[in-house]
Amino acid sequence: MARKQVSAEDREVGHRLGAALRDARNAAGMSAQTVASVSELSIDTVRSIETGRTASPSFITVARIADALGVSLDRLHNAVRSESSS
DSSP states (O other), X not given: OOOOXXXXXXXXXXXXXXXXXXXXXXXXXXXXXHHHHHHTOOHHHHHHHHHTSXXXXXXXXXXXXXXXXXXXXXXXXXXXXXXXXX
């Protein structure tokens, strides 16, 4: 089954999510490699999400990164949502 094309709006949300995760990682003083190791993901996956190259990451992937950073999904949601309403 072919994957649905990602809309421009979804890409923008993906960029905001990536920025929120990168900001949380920097605030935690963690490297992308450490986050990847703790969340049991590849460094490329973490970097792709942080840079917005992966516009629509899976829920479980975001949840694993958030857990590694000690950040709640509610906090990420609020960060992404508040950016869109500015």
